[in-house]
Amino acid sequence: MGKLLYTSPVRSAQRKCAGKSIRFESTSHHSHISQIPDFSKYSPTKSISELAPYVSSTLCAYPLQSKYVNQQHYYQNKNILEKHYLTRKPHPVSLSQLAQYFDDSTTLTKQKIINSGRFVQQELVTRIAHKIHLLQTLPFNVVNNFHFSQVYESYYNIFERFRRYPTIKTIEDNEKFARFLQGILSDFNSLNLPHLIMGALECRILDLHPPEKVDEVVSSLLRARISRRLIVEEHLSITSNFNSGKKKNTLVLGDIFxxxxxxxxxxxxxxxxxxxxxxxxxxxxxxxxxxxxxxxxxxxxxxxxxxxxxxxxxxxxxxxxxxxxxxxxxxxxxxxxxxxxxxxxxxxxxxxxxxxxxxxxxxxxxxxxxxxxxxxxxxxxxxxxxPGLQTISLYDYMYDKKAGGPTSHPYKFTSLEPISASNLPKGHKFEKPLLGLLExxxxxxxxxxxxxxxxxxxxxxxxxxxxxxxxxxxxxxxxxxxxxxxxxxxxxxxx
Ligand SMILES: Nc1ncnc2c1ncn2[C@@H]1O[C@H](COP(=O)(O)OP(=O)(O)OP(=O)(O)O)[C@@H](O)[C@H]1O
Ligand SMILES: [Mg+2]
Missing domain, CATH: 3.30.565.10 (Histidine kinase-like ATPase, C-terminal domain)
Known part of the structure; x- marks a missing residue:
C-alpha cells in the first residue's frame, strides 16, 4: 500500500531541511506527512497483522525498490526535467497532420517515416514531462498514494527511456524504434489505467483531495494518454504500411481509424x-x-x-x-x-x-x-x-522480470489486462487495457x-x-x- 514518494521538488526540499516530522502545508485535509495512513479505512475486515507488512514500507524515506525516486531524484528532476523539458511546449496536432506528417501529402516516403519517428520521440518526451509535472504539483498525500506512485514511476520510466533514445537517422533506426514503441505499449506501463482509477478511488475513500479535483486530474491524464497512444499507434501504422510496400496512406486518417x-x-x-x-x-x-x-x-x-x-x-x-x-x-x-x-x-x-x-x-x-x-x-x-491485480506494483514486475521473465507473473492473469495478444480480436490493436476493462x-x-x-x-x-x-x-x-x-x-x- 502506501509508499513514500518524493515528487514535488519544493516539498522534497522542505522535507530535506526539516526531517520526517515536518507538517506540510497543502490543500488536502490530512496532509501530515508524519501521519501513518489509517489502513483500516481501506479494508475494515482485514486484521492489522495482515496489513502490517505494508505499513513498514510507508515509513521509509523512498519507495524501497524505486529506480527513479531516490536520493538523486530531486536534483535529477530539477536539472533535467524542469530545465530542459518543461520549457518545451507540446505540439497540438490535428488528425490529418498526424497522418500526413506536415508535408501535405499522403505519399509514404522514407524521409516521411523517419521524420514521423523523430516527431514521436520528441513529442512524447515533452508530453510525458508535463504530465509528470502535473503529478508533482498534487499534494504529497495524493501522489504518495500507492497507485498514483505506480503511475508516477511508470511515467518517469517512459520519460527516461524516450529521452535517452538515440536520434532516428535511418529507416533501420526507425525499425528499432517501432519495436521499442511496441514494447512500451505492452509492458507494465499499460497497468497505468487501473492504477489511475484505483488511486482516484482511494483518494475518495481517504479524503485525500477534493473529489472534483481528483476527477479533473484523472480525466486530464486519461485524455493525454489517449493522445499519446494515438501518436504512437499512428506511427506504428505508417511504419508497417511502408514496410509492406505501400506507397500511400490511402485514408486521410491512416488505418487505425x-x-x-x-x-x-x-x-x-x-x-x-x-x-x-x-x-x-x-x-x-x-x-x-x-x-x-x-x-x-x-x-x-x-x-x-x-x-x-x-x-x-x-x-x-x-x-x-x-x-x-x-x-x-x-x-x-x-x-x-x-x-x-x-x-x-x-x-x-x-x-x-x-x-x-x-x-x-x-x-x-x-x-x-x-x-x-x-x-x-x-x-x-x-x-x-x-485476479492478480491487487499485489502488483511496478517493482514486483521489474524484479520478476529478472527472475523468470514477465510470463511467470500472475499479472498476466489479471482480467483488466489480458496480456496475451491471442485474447484480442484481430485488427483491434489499439487500447488493449480498455478492452480488458470492458470484458x-x-x-x-x-x-x-x-x-x-x-x-x-x-x-x-x-x-x-x-x-x-x-x-x-x-x-x-x-x-x-x-x-x-x-x-x-x-x-x-x-x-
Ligand atoms: N440506464 C440506467 N438505468 C438505471 N440506472 C443506471 C443506468 N445507467 C447507470 N445507472 C446507475 O448509475 C450507476 C453508475 O453507472 P456507471 O456505469 O458509472 O457505474 P456502474 O455501472 O455502477 O459500474 P461499472 O460500469 O464501472 O461497472 C450505476 O450503478 C447504476 O446504479
Ligand atoms: Mg456501468
Whole structure:
C-alpha cells in the first residue's frame, strides 16, 4: 500500500531541511506527512497483522525498490526535467497532420517515416514531462498514494527511456524504434489505467483531495494518454504500411481509424450484454427486446475499440438496470431497450432508451470517479477482486522480470489486462487495457463506466448525457464528433 514518494521538488526540499516530522502545508485535509495512513479505512475486515507488512514500507524515506525516486531524484528532476523539458511546449496536432506528417501529402516516403519517428520521440518526451509535472504539483498525500506512485514511476520510466533514445537517422533506426514503441505499449506501463482509477478511488475513500479535483486530474491524464497512444499507434501504422510496400496512406486518417457500421457495433454490444446477463443469472433467462431505429445504414470512421467500449459500457448499464427491474417488479418479461441512431454532418448520436425505473443516484456524484465514498469503497474492493491485480506494483514486475521473465507473473492473469495478444480480436490493436476493462465480469461493478465514457466521448468532440425519469426509465445520449469533419481540428491538443 502506501509508499513514500518524493515528487514535488519544493516539498522534497522542505522535507530535506526539516526531517520526517515536518507538517506540510497543502490543500488536502490530512496532509501530515508524519501521519501513518489509517489502513483500516481501506479494508475494515482485514486484521492489522495482515496489513502490517505494508505499513513498514510507508515509513521509509523512498519507495524501497524505486529506480527513479531516490536520493538523486530531486536534483535529477530539477536539472533535467524542469530545465530542459518543461520549457518545451507540446505540439497540438490535428488528425490529418498526424497522418500526413506536415508535408501535405499522403505519399509514404522514407524521409516521411523517419521524420514521423523523430516527431514521436520528441513529442512524447515533452508530453510525458508535463504530465509528470502535473503529478508533482498534487499534494504529497495524493501522489504518495500507492497507485498514483505506480503511475508516477511508470511515467518517469517512459520519460527516461524516450529521452535517452538515440536520434532516428535511418529507416533501420526507425525499425528499432517501432519495436521499442511496441514494447512500451505492452509492458507494465499499460497497468497505468487501473492504477489511475484505483488511486482516484482511494483518494475518495481517504479524503485525500477534493473529489472534483481528483476527477479533473484523472480525466486530464486519461485524455493525454489517449493522445499519446494515438501518436504512437499512428506511427506504428505508417511504419508497417511502408514496410509492406505501400506507397500511400490511402485514408486521410491512416488505418487505425476504420469504417464502422453503427448498426453492427450495436449488435455486437447487445450480444456482449446478453452474455453478461446470462452469466450473471442463468442461461435461458428472458432477455429484453432490443430495438434499433433511426439511421440504420450509418457508417463512419472511428477507432473501433473506442466505439466498442463506449456502446458496450452504456448498453450494459441499461441491460443491468432493466434486468434488475424485471426481477424486482416480477414483470412478465423485461422491458425493451431502444437505440436511436441520428446523424448529421458534424456528429453522430446514439440515444439508448430503457424503461428500467431511472437512475437512483444523485446527479452530482454520478459523474465522479468513485461516486460517493460508500460506492468508492465497494468499487475498490471489486478492483481488488480482479485476479492478480491487487499485489502488483511496478517493482514486483521489474524484479520478476529478472527472475523468470514477465510470463511467470500472475499479472498476466489479471482480467483488466489480458496480456496475451491471442485474447484480442484481430485488427483491434489499439487500447488493449480498455478492452480488458470492458470484458470484466458483471460481478465486479467498478462505478466508473459513465465517467470513463464521458472522457472518451468528449475526447472525440462529443459528449455524454443522461436523462433519467424516476419510476420510468433513462435516456443515455452519446454524441460523437464526425472525425472526417474535424480532421483539421487540433484533436491532439489534449496533451
Ligand atoms: N440506464 C440506467 N438505468 C438505471 N440506472 C443506471 C443506468 N445507467 C447507470 N445507472 C446507475 O448509475 C450507476 C453508475 O453507472 P456507471 O456505469 O458509472 O457505474 P456502474 O455501472 O455502477 O459500474 P461499472 O460500469 O464501472 O461497472 C450505476 O450503478 C447504476 O446504479
Ligand atoms: Mg456501468
Amino acid at each position: 476504420q469504417e464502422c457500421s453503427a448498426y453492427e457495433f450495436l449488435l455486437g454490444a447487445k450480444a456482449m450484454c446478453e452474455k453478461f446477463i446470462q452469466d450473471m443469472y442463468f442461461h435461458g433467462i428472458a432477455l429484453p427486446e432490443f430495438v434499433v431505429d433511426g439511421n440504420l445504414g450509418l457508417k463512419f470512421y472511428f477507432l473501433p475499440l473506442h466505439l466498442k467500449y463506449l456502446l458496450g459500457e452504456l448498453l450494459r448499464n441499461s441491460y443491468e438496470a432493466t434486468m434488475k427491474e424485471y426481477i424486482r417488479l416480477g414483470l412478465e418479461k423485461p422491458e425493451p431497450i431502444t437505440v436511436t441512431i441520428v446523424s448529421n454532418e458534424q456528429s453522430f448520436l446514439f440515444r439508448i432508451s430503457d424503461r428500467a425505473g431511472g437512475i437512483p443516484h444523485d446527479e452530482k456524484t454520478l459523474w465522479s470517479f468513485g461516486k460517493s465514498k460508500e460506492m468508492a469503497r465497494k468499487s475498490l474492493s471489486n478492483f481488488h477482486k480482479l 470484466r465480469s458483471s460481478r465486479y461493478k467498478l462505478g466508473i463506466g459513465l465517467d470513463m465514457c464521458r472522457v472518451y466521448a468528449e475526447y472525440w468532440n462529443g459528449d455524454l448525457t443522461v436523462h433519467s425519469i424516476k419510476g420510468h426509465g433513462t435516456d443515455t445520449v452519446l454524441k460523437l464528433g464526425n472525425l472526417m469533419y474535424h480532421t483539421d481540428k487540433l484533436q491532439l491538443d489534449k496533451v
